Amino acid sequence: MAEYKLTTPLTDEDIEQLKAGDVVFLTGTIHSARDAAHKKLFELLDAGKELPFDLEGSAIYYVGPSPAPVGRPIGAAGPTTSYRMDTFAPRLYELGMKASIGKGKRNDDVKTAMQQHKGVYFGATGGAGALLSNSIVESTVIAFEELGPEAVRAMKVKDFPLLVINDCHGGELYVKPDVDAAI
Amino acid sequence: MREIQASDVVEAVARMCVSSNTELPQDVRNKLEQAMAEETSSSAKEVLRQLLENADLAMETKLPLCQDCGLAVLFVEVGDDCRVVGGNLREAINEGVRKGYDEGYLRKSACDPLTRVNTGDGTPAVIHFDMVPGDKLKISYMAKGGGAENMSRVTMLAPAQGWDGVRKFVIERVAEAGPNPCPPTVIGIGIGGTFEHSAKIAKKALLRKLDDTHPDPELAAKEKELEEALNRLGIGPMGLGGKTTVLGVKIAMEPCHLASLPLAVNVQCHSQRHEEVVL
Numbered sequence: 001m002a003e004y005k006l007t008t009p010l011t012d013e014d015i016e017q018l019k020a021g022d023v024v025f026l027t028g029t030i031h032s033a034r035d036a037a038h039k040k041l042f043e044l045l046d047a048g049k050e051l052p053f054d055l056e057g058s059a060i061y062y063v064g065p066s067p068a069p070v071g072r073p074i075g076a077a078g079p080t081t082s083y084r085m086d087t088f089a090p091r092l093y094e095l096g097m098k099a100s101i102g103k104g105k106r107n108d109d110v111k112t113a114m115q116q117h118k119g120v121y122f123g124a125t126g127g128a129g130a131l132l133s134n135s136i137v138e139s140t141v142i143a144f145e146e147l148g149p150e151a152v153r154a155m156k157v158k159d160f161p162l163l164v165i166n167d168c169h170g171g172e173l174y175v176k177p178d179v180d181a182a183i
Numbered sequence: 184m185r186e187i188q189a190s191d192v193v194e195a196v197a198r199m200c201v202s203s204n205t206e207l208p209q210d211v212r213n214k215l216e217q218a219m220a221e222e223t224s225s226s227a228k229e230v231l232r233q234l235l236e237n238a239d240l241a242m243e244t245k246l247p248l249c250q251d252c253g254l255a256v257l258f259v260e261v262g263d264d265c266r267v268v269g270g271n272l273r274e275a276i277n278e279g280v281r282k283g284y285d286e287g288y289l290r291k292s293a294c295d296p297l298t299r300v301n302t303g304d305g306t307p308a309v310i311h312f313d314m315v316p317g318d319k320l321k322i323s324y325m326a327k328g329g330g331a332e333n334m335s336r337v338t339m340l341a342p343a344q345g346w347d348g349v350r351k352f353v354i355e356r357v358a359e360a361g362p363n364p365c366p367p368t369v370i371g372i373g374i375g376g377t378f379e380h381s382a383k384i385a386k387k388a389l390l391r392k393l394d395d396t397h398p399d400p401e402l403a404a405k406e407k408e409l410e411e412a413l414n415r416l417g418i419g420p421m422g423l424g425g426k427t428t429v430l431g432v433k434i435a436m437e438p439c440h441l442a443s444l445p446l447a448v449n450v451q452c453h454s455q456r457h458e459e460v461v462l
Contacts, residue, residue: 021226035299036299063250064250064251064290064292065250065290066246066247066250066252066288066289066290067288067289067290068288069245069246069288072244072246075246075247075250075288075290076241076246076247076248076249076250076290077250078249078250078251080251080329080330081329081330081333081363081364083363103330103362103363103365103421104330104361104362104363104422105361105362105363105422123362123421125230125233125234125237125421126249126330126365126421126452127234127237127248127249127365127452127453127454128233128234128236128237128249129237129246129247129248129249129250129251130237130240130241130244130246130247130248130249131233131236131237131240133246134240147301148291148301148303149250149290149291149292149301150301163226163423173423174361174362174422174423175417175418175419175422175423175424177357177358177361177416177417177418177428178415178416178417179354179355179358179416181415181416181417182354182358182412182413182415182416183350183351183354183412
């Protein structure tokens with residue numbers, strides 16, 4: 001398993017080299033969006049309007065951070081469960097998103113979209129929200145402020161620690177549970 | 184009749200909300216350390232190492248352990264010989280939640296189920312009241328995150344399915360949940376009662392310490408058997424494979440209707456945050 005340092009915006013070449021199990025330290029700007037924000041982003045797309053950030057080469061982080069205490073750019077900021085964004089992800093990969101960041105399984109539509117459009121799905125450690133916040137150096141709400149924790153934020157990250165869960169070649173890191181052994 | 188000030192309830196609940204969300208309980212920490220020593224895969228060890236470092240950092244910085252500070256769930260035991268004065272008990276608990284989530288910079292996750300508009304202050308809390316003998320008021324708080332809660336299920340088995348049916352349902356549920364609920368998880372199981380009661384006792388079982396033993400030897404043996412079975416699934420920390428899929432299994436069982444076998448599986452993430460106070 002290899003280790004990479006990547007910078008946003010991400011390119012096809014960045015993504016093609018990655019294999020499930022690789023460790024990536026990501027630097028640059030990523031955007032937070034989870035359930036409610038995805039719904040609003042799709043309303044904009046359907047209306048033919050501009051999105052609050054450029055999808056080309058982008059990385060979307062499924063996160064709803066806790067409030068920033070005085071003296072810190074953000075509160076705890078670990079990933080939320082990704083499957084809830086499965087209905088949205090294929091179209092975003094098609095429109096230029098290169099990476100999504102979350103935790104947990106993706107469905108076949110998302111995996112296919114990643115193969116077709118050279119995308120990757122990164123896992124961040126769920127429940128390590130305080131630790132992950134150390135890699136976020138700046139955070140600004142750029143859209144849907146009324147959504148509170150679910151607002152879209154531009155987050156400047158430095159060496160944000162990620163694991164390739166699904167690569168663009170059909171590889172997956174998650175193990176299949178051994179139900180026979182358990183029963 | 185012993186009197187308890189509502190303002191004391193507010194303060195106690197607010198304190199628990201903050202400390203639970205920033206200090207990982209010692210029994211959970213011990214289990215994570217033990218798991219780290221037992222795991223042989225490097226990815227499993229690394230995840231557990233990060234979780235322990237996260238706990239240290241949260242303690243030091245007072246940042247929440249997880250951005251999902253949960254819906255506030257409270258189990259309240261009101262002694263027959265005490266009463267709350269200077270305010271309503273339910274309102275005092277909600278006021279404590281409001282204060283704790285605000286002052287602790289905790290994420291407020293309560294929202295309207297259909298419009299999804301956030302209530303803005305972390306309330307209403309989910310509160311379960313019980314009347315017990317004595318003159319004390321015991322309040323247990325749990326920060327219940329959404330990711331693990333979404334993986335929970337209630338089912339009504341046929342009585343003939345018995346323990347084997349229970350065991351199979353639990354194993355298949357944890358297998359299907361896979362990496363989603365932030366394993367290693369803690370599994371609360373409610374057997375019996377009615378549809379809603381099974382879910383309630385499953386959740387209440389999650390208030391137990393990870394290192395305790397069920398007072399009923401038969402259920403204690405079943406908890407151990409299921410814990411070992413679930414850890415043979417191989418899901419491991421964050422689903423990356425390993426020996427530690429669950430940190431513990433806690434069973435609560437009560438009599439049920441002769442036609443039914445209600446079963447609830449309440450999944451809790453590794454960040455098992457809960458605390459209690461007796462006033």
